[in-house]
Amino acid sequence: MLRTWFGRRPSAPSTPRPAKDRSKLRVGIPRVLNVWSTHRFWTAFLEALGVRPENIVYSSDTSEDQGREFGKGRGAVDCCYPVKCMSGHYGELVFGQRRKLDVILSPIIYTLPSFLHGHVQGSFSCTRVAAGPENIKSGFLKEADVFSGNGIRYASPFVSFAERALMPRQMVKGLGDVLDLDLEEATKAVDAGFDALDEFNARMRSKSREILESCAREDRPCLLVLARPYHMDPGIGHEIEVNVQASGFPILWMQYFPLDSDLLEWVFHDDLKSGVIRNCFDISDVWPSSYSANTNEILWGAKVAARLPWITCVLRLSSYECGMDQPTYTPVQKIVEGGDTLLFKFGDLDSTKPSGSVRIRVETIVHYVRKSSSDIIARKRARLPADCPLLPRR
Amino acid sequence: MATVSPPRHYRAYRPRPFTAAERKDVTILFGGLTWKHERLVQAALENQGYKALPLPNIERVDLDVGKELTDVGACCPTTFTTGSLARFLRDKAKEIGPEAVNRNYVYMTAGSCGPCRFGQYHESYTMALDGIGLKEFRLFLLDQTELDQGAAAGGGLEMNMAFSLGLVWGILCGDLITDLEYRTRPYEVVPGATDAAVKEAVERMYQAFRSRPNRGRKWGALAWTLFSRYYTNALKDVRRIFEKVEVDRLRVKPRVKITGEFWLQTHEGDGNYDIKRWLEREGAEVVPPPIAVWLDYLIGLALAELEEKAETDPKARKKVRIVKLLQKAYTWSYNRLRGALSGIPAELPDQKVLQELAQPYYHFRLNGGEGYMLVGKALYAHRNKHAHMICELSPYSCMPNTMSVGAMANVMGQHPDLLYSPIEIKGDAEVHALSRCQMVLTEAKKRAQREFDEAAARTGLTLEKARELESKRPGLRSAMAPFPHHGAAGTAANHLIELARRSR
Ligand code: SF4
Numbered sequence: 005m006l007r008t009w010f011g012r013r014p015s016a017p018s019t020p021r022p023a024k025d026r027s028k029l030r031v032g033i034p035r036v037l038n039v040w041s042t043h044r045f046w047t048a049f050l051e052a053l054g055v056r057p058e059n060i061v062y063s064s065d066t067s068e069d070q071g072r073e074f075g076k077g078r079g080a081v082d083c084c085y086p087v088k089c090m091s092g093h094y095g096e097l098v099f100g101q102r103r104k105l106d107v108i109l110s111p112i113i114y115t116l117p118s119f120l121h122g123h124v125q126g127s128f129s130c131t132r133v134a135a136g137p138e139n140i141k142s143g144f145l146k147e148a149d150v151f152s153g154n155g156i157r158y159a160s161p162f163v164s165f166a167e168r169a170l171m172p173r174q175m176v177k178g179l180g181d182v183l184d185l186d187l188e189e190a191t192k193a194v195d196a197g198f199d200a201l202d203e204f205n206a207r208m209r210s211k212s213r214e215i216l217e218s219c220a221r222e223d224r225p226c227l228l229v230l231a232r233p234y235h236m237d238p239g240i241g242h243e244i245e246v247n248v249q250a251s252g253f254p255i256l257w258m259q260y261f262p263l264d265s266d267l268l269e270w271v272f273h274d275d276l277k278s279g280v281i282r283n284c285f286d287i288s289d290v291w292p293s294s295y296s297a298n299t300n301e302i303l304w305g306a307k308v309a310a311r312l313p314w315i316t317c318v319l320r321l322s323s324y325e326c327g328m329d330q331p332t333y334t335p336v337q338k339i340v341e342g343g344d345t346l347l348f349k350f351g352d353l354d355s356t357k358p359s360g361s362v363r364i365r366v367e368t369i370v371h372y373v374r375k376s377s378s379d380i381i382a383r384k385r386a387r388l389p390a391d392c393p394l395l396p397r398r
Numbered sequence: 399m400a401t402v403s404p405p406r407h408y409r410a411y412r413p414r415p416f417t418a419a420e421r422k423d424v425t426i427l428f429g430g431l432t433w434k435h436e437r438l439v440q441a442a443l444e445n446q447g448y449k450a451l452p453l454p455n456i457e458r459v460d461l462d463v464g465k466e467l468t469d470v471g472a473c474c475p476t477t478f479t480t481g482s483l484a485r486f487l488r489d490k491a492k493e494i495g496p497e498a499v500n501r502n503y504v505y506m507t508a509g510s511c512g513p514c515r516f517g518q519y520h521e522s523y524t525m526a527l528d529g530i531g532l533k534e535f536r537l538f539l540l541d542q543t544e545l546d547q548g549a550a551a552g553g554g555l556e557m558n559m560a561f562s563l564g565l566v567w568g569i570l571c572g573d574l575i576t577d578l579e580y581r582t583r584p585y586e587v588v589p590g591a592t593d594a595a596v597k598e599a600v601e602r603m604y605q606a607f608r609s610r611p612n613r614g615r616k617w618g619a620l621a622w623t624l625f626s627r628y629y630t631n632a633l634k635d636v637r638r639i640f641e642k643v644e645v646d647r648l649r650v651k652p653r654v655k656i657t658g659e660f661w662l663q664t665h666e667g668d669g670n671y672d673i674k675r676w677l678e679r680e681g682a683e684v685v686p687p688p689i690a691v692w693l694d695y696l697i698g699l700a701l702a703e704l705e706e707k708a709e710t711d712p713k714a715r716k717k718v719r720i721v722k723l724l725q726k727a728y729t730w731s732y733n734r735l736r737g738a739l740s741g742i743p744a745e746l747p748d749q750k751v752l753q754e755l756a757q758p759y760y761h762f763r764l765n766g767g768e769g770y771m772l773v774g775k776a777l778y779a780h781r782n783k784h785a786h787m788i789c790e791l792s793p794y795s796c797m798p799n800t801m802s803v804g805a806m807a808n809v810m811g812q813h814p815d816l817l818y819s820p821i822e823i824k825g826d827a828e829v830h831a832l833s834r835c836q837m838v839l840t841e842a843k844k845r846a847q848r849e850f851d852e853a854a855a856r857t858g859l860t861l862e863k864a865r866e867l868e869s870k871r872p873g874l875r876s877a878m879a880p881f882p883h884h885g886a887a888g889t890a891a892n893h894l895i896e897l898a899r900r901s902r
């Protein structure tokens with residue numbers, strides 16, 4: 005699934021031909037942070053403006069080699085690896101391209117397009133996610149302007165994904181000069197971006213539903229990953245879930261959990277009935293300060309995992325020095341384990357994959373999932389109404 | 399077939415209501431500011447009929463208590479404040495028993511729509527309560543951006559306009575006294591005179607806040623707070639207290655502006671290695687960060703957000719007008735209070751100017767932590783010669799602060815003459831942090847001396863001559879003597895130029 009993550013599709017045929025010729029423009033986007041959950045938007049947005057798919061270049065997955073080769077000496081501070089590694093991505097886009105780029109687009113993502121938006125107090129991104137580009141660019145500007153020195157224009161639009169109506173103007177402010185963009189074009193391109201993002205998310209969720217249905221049919225376990233979107237990057241999440249999957253257990257990512265009301269109403273049946281929550285996306289029962297989109301989603305995912313029978317185990321991935329995850333460790337553990345579900349935490353992920361300890365822990369996980377899943381499924385199943393929407397109607 | 403066990407689904411902490419009937423028996427605990435601000439906040443709360451008590455000042459041991467009770471990796475302000483609350487409650491529980499603590503105390507703290515931990519402090523607090531066996535203890539979060547939040551927490555806390563204005567004005571007056579304090583102490587002739595004056599001034603203001611008249615809960619309270627002479631008269635007493643402190647402003651000292659994360663920069667004590675006092679002992683004059691600037695920053699952020707919305711939403715336009723009016727009233731009020739102290743405390747910097755200064759380095763809409771202010775304030779002080787050096791306090795494991803410190807690298811690249819010392823505060827690595835600061839301070843001292851020597855050369859005034867002039871005008875040796883800015887960063891250089899002008 006991840007291999008095709010940043011794959012490009014041609015623009016929707018309904019997109020009108022842009023008046024300005026941007027067919028030669030080459031735009032690089034660092035494949036970092038919440039670009040992992042918004043890349044479909046960026047690709048479709050640029051395509052709708054006439055940038056050719058082959059001219060939209062995402063940097064590679066994170067790797068230590070990338071950092072060594074392109075980012076060395078450019079990091080300004082010590083912080084969590086998902087931000088620190090950005091220097092390598094920027095550097096790769098500047099120095100590592102066979103065909104030179106014209107623009108580097110590194111968005112300041114202020115709020116996120118969260119499926120919980122409207123049910124929570126806010127959908128902010130982590131302050132480091134938002135400010136990461138300002139921090140990293142400084143390493144490329146402090147001595148001399150490396151971007152312009154290489155004929156590249158650096159653009160960092162400030163964007164509020166949670167408030168779609170603001171985005172066209174934000175694009176004009178942040179990209180107007182670089183892309184010669186006007187409001188009308190921006191409005192159409194933003195719409196195209198959101199359409200692509202929504203369509204992609206819906207597709208991924210329906211795939212997750214298929215997996216859940218097959219688990220329910222066969223009464224076999226699957227695992228849910230609770231992590232930030234960029235833990236899908238093999239250099240950040242170190243493919244821990246892939247190692248577990250190799251033992252034959254399907255893996256779901258919370259970001260793409262199905263949101264169908266039949267399923268969620270079944271999962272949260274008791275909580276809805278008792279009035280503990282107002283609706284299936286209400287997390288106020290477990291997390292009162294619901295301002296941060298990805299954090300909210302992790303808490304919500306923990307609730308789902310605690311209830312859904314076939315999710316018998318949660319993999320919690322966190323990066324070393326992650327200040328957003330830190331206050332959630334205990335609540336997430338209590339939520340998941342309170343629902344008789346296994347939880348395994350990988351809390352200090354950094355640049356190097358701790359291969360030895362991952363191997364041992366994966367063996368432990370596999371052992372426990374094998375040993376306990378049928379009991380867990382039965383216990384959790386017995387607490388829910390008989391009529392399960394994941395199973396064919398009898 | 400497995401047995402059907404009832405689920406033990408986790409629920410977040412929810413405090414029992416604090417009812418209006420309990421007010422007279424329940425003490426509201428709070429903390430996180432300086433003892434001066436806290437004393438005035440206490441008075442404002444008592445005036446509204448609450449029993450209130452600031453937590454004891456933070457001590458080093460609070461860091462250990464905090465670490466022991468919360469998940470690993472919390473930022474140092476979270477750890478210190480959690481530890482401080484837990485230590486107080488634990489000791490109290492030993493003294494009067496846990497039930498009595500749960501019954502007789504509640505804790506009130508400012509919350510924020512924090513994308514950082516500031517908005518999630520409660521999580522650490524509740525873990526700590528769990529850890530010390532006081533799950534039933536009640537803690538409440540105030541929204542720091544709302545003046546009128548109505549009855550909250552079960553009716554026990556009535557957060558109306560009168561309540562909030564009392565708190566805000568208490569904070570503003572705390573800032574003004576703190577400003578005088580730090581301008582005076584490095585130059586006091588009689589050691590200890592400043593501290594004594596501060597104590598007396600805070601008590602005077604405490605009495606004023608405690609007995610402020612009741613002018614209703616909303617508009618009456620607002621009009622009275624804005625326009626009456628009540629607070630300015632009380633501050634004139636403060637002026638008279640400081641007038642008696644004799645100073646020698648011809649001592650050459652580098653001015654060191656403190657910036658950084660809100661809690662750390664405000665704090666005075668072990669939580670930041672008591673760095674302000676340490677700097678003074680090392681021969682510096684400290685420029686402390688007023689909380690008033692932080693409040694102005696919050697207004698500025700809200701305004702920027704609304705201004706953007708107003709581009710597409712007509713309803714937001716009305717709000718923009720209201721917030722602009724609020725901002726004007728705020729600055730006007732602060733200046734009015736400053737006026738009662740002869741205009742000596744520093745003006746509030748214009749937030750728009752700070753935003754513009756920071757913009758090439760740090761987007762002004764990025765909130766969390768100090769946002770654009772870290773860059774903006776450093777450049778503002780540097781360009782306007784308000785300080786020789788910036789000492790920036792970065793909390794260990796802070797999220798937003800690491801980002802703005804990174805952006806500062808770019809600022810430094812473009813402004814190599816800016817003396818900037820970022821200090822990471824872990825709480826337990828004092829020697830390392832202070833020695834880093836020491837290095838930059840040495841350079842700041844040289845600059846202050848150079849600046850003074852240049853002023854002396856320009857004015858033709860030697861130190862001896864300047865002292866002679868001073869002796870003829872004893873008023874200039876008062877802590878409340880005018881403090882004009884003649885383009886130098888240092889107090890001594892400005893004072894020298896002032897003497898030269900007066901002698902013409
Ligand atoms: S959420 Fe955590 S890992 Fe991600 S950028 Fe923020 S602090 Fe770093």
Ligand code: SF4
Nearest residue numbers: 473514515516796797
């Ligand atoms: S700004 Fe930094 S130090 Fe302050 S509460 Fe937020 S994360 Fe902690």
